Amino acid sequence: MTLLEIKNLHLQFNSDEGLALVLDGINLKVQKGETLGLVGESGCGKSVTGMSILQLVPTPPGEITQGEIIFDGENLLGKSTKEMREIRGRKIAMIFQDPMVSLNPVYTIGNQIAEAIDLHQPKGISSTWEGVVDSLASVQIADPASRAHNYPHQFSGGMCQRGMIAMMLSCRPSLLIADEPTTALDVTVQAQVLKVMADLQKELGMAVILITHNIGVVAETCDRVAVMYAGNIVETADVETLFENPQHPYTRGLLGSIPRADRDMNELTIIEGSVPNLTKPPQGCRFHPRCKEAMDICRQTKPTDLDLGDGHIVACHLYG
Amino acid sequence: MLIEVKNLRKEFAVGGILFQAQRETVKAVDGVSFSIKAGTSLGLVGESGSGKTTVAKTMLRLHEPTAGEFHFDGQDVFALPRVEMRKLRRRIQIVHQNPNASLHPRMTVMAQIKRPLQIQGIGDRTTYENQVLDMLNRVGLNPEHARRFPHEFSGGQKQRIAVARALITAPEFVALDEPTSALDVSVQAQVLQLLRRLRSELELTYLFVSHDLGVIRYMCDEVAVMYLGQLVEHAEKPKLFANPLHPYTQSLLSVVPIPDPTMRHRDRKMLTGEIPSPKNPPSGCRFHTRCPHVMAHCKTDEPKMKEVESGHRVACHLYE
Structure with a gap:
């Protein structure tokens, strides 16, 4: 069952250098309970996609010019500020890359989680506090009852991120948007946080959009993957298909x-050049200046989404 | 051996801005020894706070060492007076992680790559520019790039400029401190390929500092693993990856995300907790607080680095 569907979303930013077309017609579906990986390099629009779902994109300079974001049958883009506030946290939650920035340094961790619970599911002081301790326990914070009285600076980076997850999941949202949740963490801690997230997701039956640039993390945690390049989704497939049988030249x-840690590699594939400036995106397919297989049509016409079967969708003229 | 580091120590004083008595010492590097053969690369891998960057910077005397020796081609580097040290810098160079910080924002590319030649008095005014243009060509930039400023370049290009500046004096040894961590994977691949090519063309010796085991595996001949200021294991690359001995190395290798969904269900040796603070490191073996094989004497006795087979050293009580 589809929980979230993004249809033909266009988003632009008014920057000093001119109008940047940051999302250029995104189509994306998230099923109930699944983990969708949104991958791509910096500036491809993956974070902004996550933020536009919750309408966290600052407007101006950002502006959604076209498209729909349908969550649970309703278009979020038509919602008022008050209605969005009801949805944020309760139905859709988001965690960010740097937990130290997301948490308020002058309130205890417990206090901040309690605030989230109070706001969405008021149930009295003592049971709220129980909820706080339970949620910290669920993310494997040792000694949660006393740790709840700690301030963010008394937590390590990995614990802060688990604290954020606890806060976000205390209201049992049906969708969690995790924007580079482990990028700031060391690998041994990253493994712990990813495990906590996966266990809780299973328990709550929640869907996750995992935004990351780390392809390894995607391979380890996601059910389906959407690959973004310069404001477009260029390929979507289930995780096994995408890794075994990638179709788009960029993928x-x-x-x-x-470079892989589990095997020796003689040569890496080199994609020449760098990501285009989105105030002057290339005509046609935005990847064509870096594509080894670029044809004439790629320079003129933007490729449309093509379904190769089993939900494997690719936007490339090679298959059109 | 071109490079021999013996018992390197570096302490930093922290805190106590107001009261001397509150001053604490952090042993960032606490007794590290290794050697590197001419023309090979040693990878120094570890998590944040392990001291790997401090090792590189102290070798170059960007920090003055607290104790220990560094012999470069027979010279005792730490004993060199200022003038001699400056002369030696021609032969030992470093590339830093963030080119935005290491490049001068108001100097043209030509001016900043030329600078080491002027300081070291290599060639004369008439040849400087040609040397720079040759070097730009080597790192994959064009002659017209020479007139531009750093902000006009992408991240990968900036790192190429930083590499060009480090190599312009024709050094024999280059310390690379996370040179691709700030770059996207497609650009990282370009820079790694460049660094491998330059190493063989110019017969360079590398100390490659990175937290990314994949990058280390791609770039290095030998690998040394650091934990809390000390080396825990040092081996030839094939030995380390095929047969990691230290429990920390074993865990690190098992939890690093592999970009292959079929490997998702492999056994992982998850660690609990996080790297302790180097201000107050655990007694005995510093890893004992997180080690799955911890024994009674690990808490009291510090393990010594020991060669268990040729080309494979480990500091762990399990192998005594």
């Missing part, structure tokens, strides 16, 4: 360019 290049 293939990206997967081949990762």
Whole structure:
């Protein structure tokens, strides 16, 4: 069952250098309970996609010019500020890359989680506090009852991120948007946080959009993957298909360019050049200046989404 | 051996801005020894706070060492007086993590790459520019880039400029401190390939500092693993990846995300907790607080680095 559907979303930013077309017609579906990985390099629009779902994109300079975001049958783009506030946290929650920035340094962790619970599910002081301790326990904070009285600076980076997860999940949202949740963490701690997230997701039956640039993390945690490049989703597939049988030249290049820790690699795939400036995006397919297989049509016409079967969608003229 | 580091120590004084008595020392590097053969690369891997960057910076005397020796091609680097040290800098160079911080924002590319030549008195005014243009070509930039300023370049190009500046004096040894951590994977692949090519073309010796085991595996001949200011394991690359001995190395290798969904269900040796503060490191073996194989004497006796087979050293009581 589809929980969230993004249809033809266009978003632009008014910058000093001119109008940047940051999202150029995004189509995306998230099923109930699944983990969707949204991957791509910096500036491809993956974070902004997550933020536009919750309408956290500052307007101005940002502006959604076209499209729909349908969550649970309703278009979020038509909601008022008050209605959005009801949805944020209770139905859709989001965690960010740097927990130290997201948490308020002058309130205790417990206090901040209690605030989230109070706001959405008021149930009296003592049972709220029980909820706080329970949620800290659920993310494997040792000694949660006394740790709840700690301030963020008394927590390590990994514990802060688990605290954020506890806060976000205390209201049992049906969708969690996790924007680079483990990027600031060391690998041994990253493994702990990813495990906590996966266990809780299973328990709550919640869907997750995992926004990351780390292809390894995607392979380990996601059910489906959408690959973004310069404001477009270029390929979507279930995780096994995407890694075994990538179709878009960018996906293939990206997967081949990762130095792997589990095997020796003689050569990495090189994608020449760098990501385009989105105030002057290339005509046609935005990847064509870096594509080894670029044809004439790629320079003129934007490729449309093509379904290769089993939900494997690719936007590339090679298959059109 | 071109590079020999013996028992390197570096302490930093922290805190106590107001009261001397509150001053604490952090042992960032606490007795590290290794050597590097000419023309090979040693990878120094570890989590944040392990001291790997401090090792590189102290070797270059960007920090003055607290104790220990560094012999470069027979010279005792830490004993060199200022003038001699400056002369030696021609032969030992460093590339930092963030080119935005290491490049001068108001100097053209030509001016900043030329600077080391002027300081070291290599060639004369008439040859400087040609040397710079040759070097730009080597790192994959064009002659017209020479007139531009750093802000006009992408991250990958900036790092190429930083590499060009480090190599312009024709050094024999280059310390690379997380040179690709700030870059996207597709650009990282370009820079790694460049660094490998330059190493063989110019017969360079690298100390490659990174937290990314995939990058280390791609770039290095030998790998040394750091934990809380000390080396825990040092081996030739094939030995380390095929047969990691230290429990920390074993865990690190098992939890690093692999970009292959079929590997998702492999055994992982998850660690609990996080790297302790170097202000107050655990007694005995510093890893004992997180070690799954901890024994009674690990808490009291510090393990010594020991060669268990040729080309494979480990500091762990399990192997005594």
